[in-house]
Amino acid sequence: MVVFAKGELEQIALPAAEPPPADVRSVDLSAPSGPAREAAARALVAACEEHGFFRVMGHGVPPELVRAAEAAAARFFARPQGEKEQEAPTLGYGSKRIGGNGDLGWVEYLLLGVTPSGAAVPTASASSSTLPCAAAAAATAAAGASSPSEPTGPLRDLLDEYTVAVRRIACAVLELMAEGLGIAGAGAGGGDSLARLVTRADSDCMLRVNHYPPRPALNPSLTGFGEHTDPQVISVLRANGTSGLEIALRDGAWASVPPDGDAFFVNVGDTLQVLTNGRFRSVRHRVVVNSEKSRVSMVFFGGPPPGERLAPLPQLLVDGGRSRYRDFTWSEFKTSGCRTRLAEDRLSRFENK
Known part of the structure; x- marks a missing residue:
């Protein structure tokens, strides 16, 4: 349950608008070596340049696992509110507050x-968090717990x-992306480093x-998750066949993403925009709630190590081209972003003027 006061509900109310459907490109991760894989790599690069958003097929994730995880999550959210709040130390539960700067x-x-190893641990006990500081609400909810137990069940x-x-999907996408950019196997500063960013210990x-x-x-319509870009390298998401996700096109107009029960969707994040010197677009997106059906989405955020220095890849600065961004660490970017509201442009602070 999400409990709002009247004034809070007014803050997240939206006009009952229905944007047109987005034209979302598909990329086949299972394409065999040769012309088919080259075509898939070109399609991926084109999607990153156009919207910064695409769907992936041929991902190899068993549908039984996806359905079971979604069903288990839905059962958890259907539990009494008190029981869910008790699980904050072990599952990082929170509601209505997105970060610590007033976004609802x-x-x-x-x-x-x-x-x-790839296992998930609650943010209340994790050593790192994510932008835009959504962990703050979960950590606050967990603060009153005297002895957080080990997550089980x-x-x-x-x-x-x-x-x-x-996470395997994220790695496969980044490997195919490197091929499409022509930097696969380019050494420590090139294609190998893309997948490495999300697989290091x-x-x-x-x-x-x-x-x-x-x-x-x-x-009639509420903000589920306000407009924002993801700060990490890439995000891999899927939902339970219920609409609500919208992306911003280059002209600023919103378009709705048709639900897909088989594919995963991928967002380009701020970090990838930096690595490609702005060639790839960090997609602005939001979730609108205007349905009588519950929506459950699961999002994997592939982020770099805290001390990783981030700057445009040298291979993509053609003919000594100018870097649009100064270099910075992921930790610096997170610290800066945690001071902003959800919709603010975090990257503008790191642009070379």
């Missing part, structure tokens, strides 16, 4: 860090297995499970 949404969630087991599988990866309850009566 018609959402409750689980937020978990990812260990080197089928939901955690399923989320661990799911996280391992989806200290990579700052997260899993977020969002539940958007049906809209309340007399509220």
